[in-house]
Amino acid sequence: xxxxxxxxxxxxxEQEKIIVLPDGIVGFPDMKNFTLLFDEEKKDNVTIMWxxxxxxxxxxxxxxxxxxxxxDYNPTINDSLLEPLGELNPDNTYVLVTVTVPPEIEKMTVNxxxxxxxxxxxxxxxxxxxxDDVPVKFPIYEILKERKGE
Numbered sequence: 001x002x003x004x005x006x007x008x009x010x011x012x013x014e015q016e017k018i019i020v021l022p023d024g025i026v027g028f029p030d031m032k033n034f035t036l037l038f039d040e041e042k043k044d045n046v047t048i049m050w051x052x053x054x055x056x057x058x059x060x061x062x063x064x065x066x067x068x069x070x071x072d073y074n075p076t077i078n079d080s081l082l083e084p085l086g087e088l089n090p091d092n093t094y095v096l097v098t099v100t101v102p103p104e105i106e107k108m109t110v111n112x113x114x115x116x117x118x119x120x121x122x123x124x125x126x127x128x129x130x131x132d133d134v135p136v137k138f139p140i141y142e143i144l145k146e147r148k149g150e
């Protein structure tokens with residue numbers, strides 16, 4: 001599949017790298033097909049990735065693995081909401097959180113309340129609201145700055 005993206009120019013994405021969100025993402029229910037883009041050369045040390053819409057090439061949002069900024073992140077999600085993704089296990093479950101980068105980068109946050117859960121076997125995903133009392137805007141700038149210094 002070919003897409004002319006705002007951030008990455010024209011890209012070719014193999015069909016098996018397309019992630020389908022049957023219900024879309026929060027605020028954009030019509031966007032159902034995405035791919036995950038990141039610097040392949042730094043794949044062992046990637047912090048920010050891009051969740052690129054294949055339906056709307058101008059739309060990509062920064063995402064990251066929640067454990068990078070909150071090691072104990074283990075969201076509670078109603079099992080019935082996960083059923084459409086297929087059978088999940090620790091080996092095929094990939095969890096991402098969306099990153100918000102405002103003009104004042106020091107106020108950068110991640111949304112721990114609505115992670116994107118991906119079944120890497122079925123390539124189906126959903127952005128779901130977790131039952132836990134976690135923030136929608138969890139500050140991460142200082143955490144990332146500390147990690148970079150390590």
